[in-house]
Amino acid sequence: MNQDFSTIIERFGIGKRGSLAVVHQGTGYFACTPQAPYDGSLSTADQTRQLLAKAEARLAEIGSAREGLLFCAIMLADMGDYAAMNEVWDEWVAGIAPPARACFEARLASPDLKVEMIMVCAVKPA
Template sequence: MNTLTDMISYFGTGNRASLAVTHHGTGYFAVTPKAPYDPSLSTAEQTRQLLDKADLRLAEIGSVKSKLLFVAIILPDMSDYAEMNGVWDEWVGGITPPARACFSAGLASPDLKVEMIMVCATD
């Protein structure tokens, strides 16, 4: 491995972004609920969809949720914080949860109620 590019693995590359990237034993990716986003679903339901996708993405890059290091959770409406946390708490039950931050921001679609950015160990 002679260059930085030789040390990076890209997963599901597209024109704008990769689905995930790994570098030196660390994986990086963002995850959203199942697309197209269904605005009739509650924040809890969208969070379940998102975490199901996260499990698949983690497996794809050779990791599992117990190897998560950090998660940034983005909600367009902080009044949904408790609802999202109920699903999150179930998902991380039985493992040492990662460090995390939760904040409010506008998301790319008005139908999107939650998005997460995850960093994990891959070895």
């Protein structure tokens, strides 16, 4: 039984393995990494800055903003970089009510990748 969800799910940047973002019933979901190709010579702080710039653009593309963030899961290749990532994060969420979040260490898809985030946000009605 093939159901048609195209009227209730909006997908952005549909690729072979996944979409860049998905919106359903006013909630947006996406994962974000630093600029590709990943530059392993950059610090975790610099990769976090790249990632958050991409996240901000993606939020705008799907009809949201930093203020609309509900939850963020942060994955670090090395928890030793937690303070450096937090410094950049704290600047990015300054002046807004920050989302709920979790941070953990994980083996990421590339040895040059130091940080990745999964974000859930509220999306304004069209």
